[in-house]
Amino acid sequence: xxxxxxxxxxxxxxxxxxxxxxxxxxxxxxxxxxxxxxxxxxxxxxxxxxxxxxxxxxxxxxxxxxxxxxxxxxxxxxxxxxxxxxxxxxxxxxxxxxxxxxxxxxxxxxxxxxxxxxxxxxxxxxxxxxxxxxxxxxxxxxxxxxxxxxxxxxxxxxxxxxxxxxxxxxxxxxxxxxxxxxxxxxxxxxxxxxxxxxxxxxxxxxxxxxxxxxxxxxxxxxxxxxxxxxxxxxxxxxxxxxxxxxxxxxxxxxxxxxxxxxxxxxxxxxxxxxxxxxxxxxxxxxxxxxxxxxxxxxx
Amino acid sequence: xxxxxxxxxxxxxxxxxxxxxxxxxxxxxxxxxxxxxxxxxxxxxxxxxxxxxxxxxxxxxxxxxxxxxxxxxxxxxxxxxxxxxxxxxxxxxxxxxxxxxxxxxxxxxxxxxxxxxxxxxxxxxxxxxxxxxxxxxxxxxxxxxxxxxxxxxxxxxxxxxxxxxxxxxxxxxxxxxxxxxxxxxxxxxxxxxxxxxxxxxxxxxxxxxxxxxxxxxxxxxxxxxxxxxxxxxxxxxxxxxxxxxxxxxxxxxxxxxxxxxxxxxxxxxxxxxxxxxxxxxxxxxx
Amino acid sequence: xxxxxxxxxxxxxxxxxxxxxxxxxxxxxxxxxxxxxxxxxxxxxxxxxxxxxxxxxxxxxxxxxxxxxxxxxxxxxxxxxxxxxxxxxxxxxxxxxxxxxxxxxxxxxxxxxxxxxxxxxxxxxxxxxxxxxxxxxxxxxxxxxxxxxxxxxxxxxxxxxxxxxxxxxxxxxxxxxxxxxxxxxxxxxxxxxxxxxxxxxxxxxxxxxxxxxxxxxxxxxxxxxxxxxxxxxxxxxxxxxxxxxxxxxxxxxxxxxxxxxxxxxxxxxxxxxxxxxxxxxxxxxxxxxxxxxxxxxxxxxxxxxxxxxxxxxxxxxxxxxxxxxxxxxxxxxxxxxxxxxxxxxxxxxxxxxxxxxxxxxxxx
Numbered sequence: 001x002x003x004x005x006x007x008x009x010x011x012x013x014x015x016x017x018x019x020x021x022x023x024x025x026x027x028x029x030x031x032x033x034x035x036x037x038x039x040x041x042x043x044x045x046x047x048x049x050x051x052x053x054x055x056x057x058x059x060x061x062x063x064x065x066x067x068x069x070x071x072x073x074x075x076x077x078x079x080x081x082x083x084x085x086x087x088x089x090x091x092x093x094x095x096x097x098x099x100x101x102x103x104x105x106x107x108x109x110x111x112x113x114x115x116x117x118x119x120x121x122x123x124x125x126x127x128x129x130x131x132x133x134x135x136x137x138x139x140x141x142x143x144x145x146x147x148x149x150x151x152x153x154x155x156x157x158x159x160x161x162x163x164x165x166x167x168x169x170x171x172x173x174x175x176x177x178x179x180x181x182x183x184x185x186x187x188x189x190x191x192x193x194x195x196x197x198x199x200x201x202x203x204x205x206x207x208x209x210x211x212x213x214x215x216x217x218x219x220x221x222x223x224x225x226x227x228x229x230x231x232x233x234x235x236x237x238x239x240x241x242x243x244x245x246x247x248x249x250x251x252x253x254x255x256x257x258x259x260x261x262x263x264x265x266x267x268x269x270x271x272x273x274x275x276x277x278x279x280x281x282x283x284x285x286x287x288x289x290x291x292x293x294x295x296x297x298x299x
Numbered sequence: 300x301x302x303x304x305x306x307x308x309x310x311x312x313x314x315x316x317x318x319x320x321x322x323x324x325x326x327x328x329x330x331x332x333x334x335x336x337x338x339x340x341x342x343x344x345x346x347x348x349x350x351x352x353x354x355x356x357x358x359x360x361x362x363x364x365x366x367x368x369x370x371x372x373x374x375x376x377x378x379x380x381x382x383x384x385x386x387x388x389x390x391x392x393x394x395x396x397x398x399x400x401x402x403x404x405x406x407x408x409x410x411x412x413x414x415x416x417x418x419x420x421x422x423x424x425x426x427x428x429x430x431x432x433x434x435x436x437x438x439x440x441x442x443x444x445x446x447x448x449x450x451x452x453x454x455x456x457x458x459x460x461x462x463x464x465x466x467x468x469x470x471x472x473x474x475x476x477x478x479x480x481x482x483x484x485x486x487x488x489x490x491x492x493x494x495x496x497x498x499x500x501x502x503x504x505x506x507x508x509x510x511x512x513x514x515x516x517x518x519x520x521x522x523x524x525x526x527x528x529x530x531x532x533x534x535x536x537x538x539x540x541x542x543x544x545x546x547x548x549x550x551x552x553x554x555x556x557x558x559x560x561x562x563x564x565x566x567x568x569x570x571x572x573x574x575x576x577x578x579x580x581x582x583x584x585x
Numbered sequence: 586x587x588x589x590x591x592x593x594x595x596x597x598x599x600x601x602x603x604x605x606x607x608x609x610x611x612x613x614x615x616x617x618x619x620x621x622x623x624x625x626x627x628x629x630x631x632x633x634x635x636x637x638x639x640x641x642x643x644x645x646x647x648x649x650x651x652x653x654x655x656x657x658x659x660x661x662x663x664x665x666x667x668x669x670x671x672x673x674x675x676x677x678x679x680x681x682x683x684x685x686x687x688x689x690x691x692x693x694x695x696x697x698x699x700x701x702x703x704x705x706x707x708x709x710x711x712x713x714x715x716x717x718x719x720x721x722x723x724x725x726x727x728x729x730x731x732x733x734x735x736x737x738x739x740x741x742x743x744x745x746x747x748x749x750x751x752x753x754x755x756x757x758x759x760x761x762x763x764x765x766x767x768x769x770x771x772x773x774x775x776x777x778x779x780x781x782x783x784x785x786x787x788x789x790x791x792x793x794x795x796x797x798x799x800x801x802x803x804x805x806x807x808x809x810x811x812x813x814x815x816x817x818x819x820x821x822x823x824x825x826x827x828x829x830x831x832x833x834x835x836x837x838x839x840x841x842x843x844x845x846x847x848x849x850x851x852x853x854x855x856x857x858x859x860x861x862x863x864x865x866x867x868x869x870x871x872x873x874x875x876x877x878x879x880x881x882x883x884x885x886x887x888x889x890x891x892x893x894x895x896x897x898x899x900x901x902x903x904x905x906x907x908x909x910x911x912x913x914x915x916x917x918x919x920x921x922x923x924x925x926x927x928x929x930x931x932x933x934x935x936x937x938x939x940x941x942x943x944x945x946x947x948x949x
Contacts, residue, residue, distance in 0.1 A: 007407075007408070007409065008409045008410055009409075010407060010409070010486070011403050011407040011408070011409030011412060012403075012409060014399045014400065014402055014403035014407060015399070015400050015403045015404075015415065017395070017396045017399060017400070017456075018396050018397075018399070018400040018419075018456055018461065021396065021452070021455055021456035022419075022422060022456045022458070024437070025430065025434050025437075025452070025453045025456065026422055026425060026430055026456070026458075027422070028433065029429070029430035029431075029432070029433030029434055029437075030425060030429060030430060032432075032433040032436075033429050033430065033432055033433055036432060036433070091322075091323070091326055094319045094322055094323055095323065097319060098316075098319055098320070098323070101320075105323050105327060106575070107571050107575075108327045108330055108331060109326065109327070109330055110567075110571070110574075110575055110578075111330055111331070111334070111564070111567070112330060113511075113578065114511055114563045114564060114566070114567040114574070115334075115515075115560050115563060115564065116514065116515045116532060116533060116536070116559050116560055116563065117515060117517075118515070118517050118532075118533040118536050118537060119532070119533070119536050119555075119556040119559045119560055120333055120334075120337070120556070120560065122337075122536065122540060122552060122553070122556055123333040123334075123336055123337045123340075123553070123556065124333060126336075126340070126549055126553075127333070127336060133349050133350075133351075133352065134351065134352050134353070134354060135352075136354075137336075137354055140353055140354075170329070170330070170333075173330075175578065178575055178578060178579050179579055182579045188675065188677065190673045190674075190675060190677035191677050191679065193644050193671070193673070193677070194671065194673060194677040194742075196644065196664050196665060197642060197643075197644070197664045197665060197669060197670070197671045198665060198690060198691035198694050198746075199663075199664075199665025199666070199691070199694045199695075200665075200690075200691075200694045201694065204693075204694065208679075208690075209679060212679075212681040213680075213681070227426075231426065231428060233518065234517045234518060234533075237517070237537065241537070241540060241541060242521075242537055242541070253428055253518075256428055256431075256432070257431075257518065257521070257522065260431075260432060260435055260522060261522070268432050268433075268435075268436055271432045272432050275428045275429050275431075275432060276429070278426075278428060279426060279428070279429055282426065
């Protein structure tokens with residue numbers, strides 16, 4: 001009997017470190033963030049507040065910086081997710097169709113995954129930036145093709161958006177290409193052989209065989225792509241610097257963090273409200289995605 | 300039958316093949332060009348860089364002065380050391396926690412195990428953005444801002460890696476456990492001498508993923524450090540951008556970028572097969 | 586449609602990247618498959634039989650040599666234009682399509698004036714489905730079918746374009762033993778009903794023997810023998826074919842021809858006056874032994890295994906190449922298991938001699 005109890009204890013003992021850390025840094029904060037978001041007029045220094053209510057949410061939703069961040073985030077999501085997924089699919093298909101140099105290409109394509117995005121963002125910045133000394137490489141290219149130079153870093157909104165989306169796509173492509181090439185490699189060659197014997201045309205092979213076979217992975221990439229893009233932040237810092245509000249390039253996550261910075265300890269209540277709004281958006285979109293993918297699987 | 304038989308259009312195939320390679324090369328150039336540019340810029344001297352209205356694709360007078368500047372005029376060495384300590388300690392603690400929990404879930408029987416595991420899985424869906432606020436407050440209240448502990452503690456427990464390793468532990472045949480029990484092996488010894496060696500590939504995968512994650516982490520370090528003595532490389536590079544070298548010393552900045560990027564790229568080139576395999580098995584970024 | 590292979594050769598670059606050497610998977614094949622027959626391509630794994638099948642289908646191009654369907658040279662014809670049907674070892678059914686959609690998949694590829702109406706496709710699909718007896722499962726997905734049913738769907742899909750030649754790659758190896766017996770009868774029935782020239786690849790000699798009109802035995806990319814199953818069994822061209830065919834396997838010995846007689850060890854077992862004196866390999870089929878007290882072949886008795894109709898006698902002899910000799914005799918002749926020694930006389934038609942160098946069969 002005693003032995004049995006010891007055995008029970010042992011299991012929990014092995015789990016103890018994980019339980020402690022997860023409890024402190026995941027479970028408790030989860031409850032706490034709800035409390036914060038409801039505490040009105042919370043003051044970090046005195047740790048006092050007036051009462052409970054929805055004021056924090058109202059404040060955030062009226063804050064022009066938040067609305068700007070919301071708009072930027074949605075644009076990033078809508079532009080980068082389809083383009084990066086489509087492009088990754090195209091590249092993976094081409095990659096799958098060759099033999100020589102395949103591994104070399106795969107290795108090169110994966111390189112951005114292991115680089116520090118904050119650091120490489122600076123390279124993008126100098127490539128796109130227009131300064132007093134030089135228009136920057138990209139602008140010189142544009143001029144060579146008869147366009148006029150634009151400051152992509154401090155210039156018009158659309159130009160900044162372009163760099164931001166371009167860099168985001170550059171950063172997320174390695175993962176998508178990797179997942180799709182391994183999904184393609186996982187399709188049994190016999191299906192293609194059978195299709196060839198039947199004289200199936202290339203495009204029909206693609207949408208009747210390849211696409212259905214790898215569709216679970218595509219949906220996985222779309223869902224993780226949405227989630228990732230909604231949480232965009234450090235790629236923007238990499239290009240535009242830490243003061244994203246000034247650049248007009250802030251994102252929802254950036255707004256959350258900005259609310260926490262500052263010598264006074266920031267405004268955790270507003271941050272909490274904003275992060276809950278983000279969570280609600282991501283959650284809704286993920287559920288919609290899952291419903292669509294389920295409907296597709298049934299059809 | 301006759302009209303159906305056509306010779307294979309070899310020429311058309313060769314053309315489409317060439318098209319494929321050109322397309323793939325274009326993307327390879329887009330991927331590689333920033334790396335080339337940062338290397339190139341980092342060996343141009345400050346004056347020659349600023350003189351080039353049209354940037355040259357080669358360096359006329361290559362210099363390593365920028366690298367010296369990167370280590371002397373800003374605190375790059377310190378950022379490096381911090382990141383190194385942060386990465387090693389975080390990864391080590393994470394690994395111990397992960398192995399112990401995965402073992403408990405996979406091989407030990409105790410009441411409430413399944414419920415606990417389900418709760419763990421539920422935690423996987425919680426985005427860090429939700430919990431980071433309270434963690435920030437907690438760390439601040441504990442007086443751990445600008446300390447290694449403050450940097451490390453919140454990032455040592457990862458539900459995802461526990462899940463990954465547990466799945467792998469479970470693939471080890473039950474007979475092996477029974478054989479070990481018959482031989483009088485203790486659970487802990489079984490874990491150390493049998494399970495860990497057998498599941499080494501997964502453990503290495505987890506290690507690599509965590510190292511990449513640590514080396515590139517930016518958001519949490521930025522929250523809990525405002526003293527540059529405790530900056531990691533990601534924060535350091537932002538600091539350099541805004542206050543280092545004087546705003547326009549781009550070559551020196553690029554030298555710093557190269558130095559920051561090199562360790563992971565070397566790691567990648569050495570283990571690219573393992574890393575790519577590991578990431579495709581269970582990596583997510585962002 | 587008869588199929589003719591002329592000097593067909595396939596070489597692959599060696600797996601070992603450093604060596605420039607090539608591996609010859611198929612070496613100078615030359616044979617003719619008569620129209621309307623069921624042919625078994627038989628050999629141990631790695632003998633080149635699948636490569637041969639792939640070349641006939643057009644999925645792989647030969648290094649040299651030609652392939653003819655009838656009088657037509659199809660060597661450079663793309664697979665889809667050869668008029669073949671191919672059934673894969675794992676069936677390669679599209680998991681996301683129903684049985685019906687899998688079967689009509691090849692028809693949907695037709696374009697231009699060959700294009701069929703939906704009704705025509707459905708009609709044809711039902712015809713082949715009836716032929717292979719899966720018409721009741723048309724709306725199921727492959728995952729909802731048993732292995733045998735999946736196999737039939739794969740055959741139906743291969744047959745729907747009424748191919749000139751039907752190719753089956755290890756058609757039975759993914760089925761369990763009972764289903765295998767049933768399915769091989771089924772394949773025979775379908776082949777006879779359609780009359781399509783059918784070539785199937787297998788490593789299982791019993792399977793090949795039981796349903797083929799002709800078997801083609803291969804080893805290391807080289808053709809060993811072609812013939813009717815019974816004649817290949819009765820008159821193996823060489824030592825390998827003799828060893829490869831038959832269950833239980835043939836018993837093998839080292840022997841010697843001296844003064845017109847065959848000796849195994851000290852035993853003078855058979856007359857062999859057509860051969861000059863030489864060393865030989867000897868193969869004796871299990872059914873070639875007759876218990877005979879005065880028989881010349883004296884063995885040490887090890888075990889007597891009763892298997893119902895037959896009895897299997899296990900013994901040893903100094904000249905044997907394997908670890909024991911297995912002979913099959915009728916149960917009523919069962920020897921006393923306590924005996925130490927047993928003597929056999931041999932049926933000359935079940936004894937084969939092979940040259941020690943070339944391993945070719947010698948007539949004696």
